Amino acid sequence: MKKDSELMSVFPSDAVVAFQGAPYAFSEIAIKKYFVVPVSTLPCRTFEEVFQAVDSGQAYCGMVPIENSLTGSIHRNYDLLLEHKLSIIAEAVLPIDQCLIANPGVKLDEIELIYSHPQALEQCRQFLASLKNVEAVASYDTAGSALMIRDRKLRNAAAIAGKWAARDLGLEVLKEDIQDLSPNFTRFFLVSRQGTSLETPTRTSIVFSMKNIPGALFKALSVFALRDIDLFKIESRPLRNRPWDYFFYLTFVGTLEEERCRNALRHLGEITFFVTLLGSYASRMLDNHE
Amino acid sequence: MKKDSELMSVFPSDAVVAFQGAPYAFSEIAIKKYFVVPVSTLPCRTFEEVFQAVDSGQAYCGMVPIENSLTGSIHRNYDLLLEHKLSIIAEAVLPIDQCLIANPGVKLDEIELIYSHPQALEQCRQFLASLKNVEAVASYDTAGSALMIRDRKLRNAAAIAGKWAARDLGLEVLKEDIQDLSPNFTRFFLVSRQGTSLETPTRTSIVFSMKNIPGALFKALSVFALRDIDLFKIESRPLRNRPWDYFFYLTFVGTLEEERCRNALRHLGEITFFVTLLGSYASRMLDNHE
Numbered sequence: 001m002k003k004d005s006e007l008m009s010v011f012p013s014d015a016v017v018a019f020q021g022a023p024y025a026f027s028e029i030a031i032k033k034y035f036v037v038p039v040s041t042l043p044c045r046t047f048e049e050v051f052q053a054v055d056s057g058q059a060y061c062g063m064v065p066i067e068n069s070l071t072g073s074i075h076r077n078y079d080l081l082l083e084h085k086l087s088i089i090a091e092a093v094l095p096i097d098q099c100l101i102a103n104p105g106v107k108l109d110e111i112e113l114i115y116s117h118p119q120a121l122e123q124c125r126q127f128l129a130s131l132k133n134v135e136a137v138a139s140y141d142t143a144g145s146a147l148m149i150r151d152r153k154l155r156n157a158a159a160i161a162g163k164w165a166a167r168d169l170g171l172e173v174l175k176e177d178i179q180d181l182s183p184n185f186t187r188f189f190l191v192s193r194q195g196t197s198l199e200t201p202t203r204t205s206i207v208f209s210m211k212n213i214p215g216a217l218f219k220a221l222s223v224f225a226l227r228d229i230d231l232f233k234i235e236s237r238p239l240r241n242r243p244w245d246y247f248f249y250l251t252f253v254g255t256l257e258e259e260r261c262r263n264a265l266r267h268l269g270e271i272t273f274f275v276t277l278l279g280s281y282a283s284r285m286l287d288n289h290e
Numbered sequence: 291m292k293k294d295s296e297l298m299s300v301f302p303s304d305a306v307v308a309f310q311g312a313p314y315a316f317s318e319i320a321i322k323k324y325f326v327v328p329v330s331t332l333p334c335r336t337f338e339e340v341f342q343a344v345d346s347g348q349a350y351c352g353m354v355p356i357e358n359s360l361t362g363s364i365h366r367n368y369d370l371l372l373e374h375k376l377s378i379i380a381e382a383v384l385p386i387d388q389c390l391i392a393n394p395g396v397k398l399d400e401i402e403l404i405y406s407h408p409q410a411l412e413q414c415r416q417f418l419a420s421l422k423n424v425e426a427v428a429s430y431d432t433a434g435s436a437l438m439i440r441d442r443k444l445r446n447a448a449a450i451a452g453k454w455a456a457r458d459l460g461l462e463v464l465k466e467d468i469q470d471l472s473p474n475f476t477r478f479f480l481v482s483r484q485g486t487s488l489e490t491p492t493r494t495s496i497v498f499s500m501k502n503i504p505g506a507l508f509k510a511l512s513v514f515a516l517r518d519i520d521l522f523k524i525e526s527r528p529l530r531n532r533p534w535d536y537f538f539y540l541t542f543v544g545t546l547e548e549e550r551c552r553n554a555l556r557h558l559g560e561i562t563f564f565v566t567l568l569g570s571y572a573s574r575m576l577d578n579h580e
Contacts, residue, residue, distance in 0.1 A: 236524070244523075
């Protein structure tokens with residue numbers, strides 16, 4: 001990891017970082033934990049608006065969740081990465097501790113409705129199933145649900161959100177760590193129009209497509225295996241104009257500074273329709289303490 | 291394809307087939323097109339309830355969507371396949387033509403709200419973006435949205451659903467084929483507690499997990515590539531108790547009647563934590579005419 005002073009020398013001091021959700025959403029927490037020093041944030045209603053804000057220059061970069069360790073990839077953001085041609089300039093991994101949050105004095109057995117983002121409800125499926133006569137309601141986002149129950153002074157409702165939302169909104173945490181299993185992590189990508197990694201890059205993400213012929217994926221993976229290049233993750237998404245053909249998003253260890261990585265990508269180019277570089281970047285585990 | 295009489299000789303005559311959604315949902319259309327002769331259907335509120343109905347014996351089998359060619363896999367149903375230990379006994383592929391449906395006489399410019407299942411809204415993203423001052427509202431399912439606007443006699447709202455829902459509910463189709471791109475297909479799995487394929491099986495689905503070590507997926511795919519076994523599809527889902535390790539769902543051409551397929555699975559067993567057979571079955575393209 002670069003020292004803060006190094007990191008901030010790459011990053012413009014007046015830069016704005018966009019995220020999806022209301023203030024205190026996990027994406028905003030990831031921004032605050034990642035940059036350490038204060039940066040301006042821009043809340044957006046949808047992931048699409050985050051990418052548009054970065055595309056238009058309204059924001060310098062955007063922090064978007066790409067995968068949760070319990071519920072899997074956030075596929076919409078894979079699609080948006082390709083549609084908007086932005087670069088990944090950093091990865092941040094945030095431990096996620098979901099909390100049941102209510103207005104002060106409200107007790108668990110008074111609660112009839114629990115509001116949160118569908119992803120958070122999904123992470124807490126077992127906890128929700130254990131409650132009697134409680135309805136889970138999908139809403140805009142985690143922190144926004146907490147804000148809503150505070151503003152409407154609801155006594156029969158709670159929200160699932162991070163402890164930061166409770167602390168800063170003057171709400172109470174009724175129960176901590178309510179996700180199905182611990183630990184629970186979310187991986188975020190920091191995306192930008194310009195492709196300079198904020199710290200010394202260690203891994204590279206690409207996207208490619210190929211005809212769905214027998215053994216095609218095997219051949220694609222072999223260009224890395226034959227050169228002892230480790231893969232982190234591969235994810236497929238449909239090619240919308242060709243039923244049952246796919247884009248493959250792949251992350252490997254190494255950068256284009258290394259000859260074997262350049263050779264692997266040239267080799268991959270021989271057997272695919274196209275290969276696009278999404279970025280070389282560093283990955284950093286964030287702490288989730290106050 | 292077996293003749294209807296053969297198919298029905300495997301299938302108990304009083305069998306009930308469960309599906310998610312309201313009557314005329316695409317899943318129910320898939321059931322009716324697949325079986326040709328009338329079968330009893332059981333509408334369920336959630337995918338989980340479909341699997342539970344089959345697990346408990348309330349239904350003989352369930353028809354669940356597994357992948358759409360525009361929006362990708364329905365990941366929840368991959369997870370449920372493993373949680374409920376049901377077998378895949380058939381695959382059905384249904385062409386999906388999404389329609390904008392309203393009460394008779396309602397005009398496009400009167401519409402302020404459009405209700406449908408989130409997957410259908412996602413398939414029609416470009417159409418929805420082209421409308422001014424219209425809000426898309428996620429709801430329980432496609433056909434259920436059509437039923438709701440009819441029962442409430444809404445004049446400012448429409449639903450996105452199949453043409454069958456319009457025809458049978460006495461509603462009007464304002465616009466056909468509104469999905470982003472044609473053709474648009476959904477693949478369904480017919481799942482059952484007993485594992486007998488309804489027609490002569492041609493393909494096999496398995497799920498396995500392995501440590502996320504360098505080259506692990508490459509090695510797994512090589513057991514098929516080395517034996518010239520064609521793969522249709524591979525999908526990864528998180529191993530919920532081990533962050534960043536995955537289950538892999540894989541479908542290959544062939545069945546355990548073939549020695550090379552048995553050898554491939556034995557070989558796969560050497561390098562994985564576990565391999566589970568989900569079923570050998572036939573895939574059939576359904577027609578979407580009346």
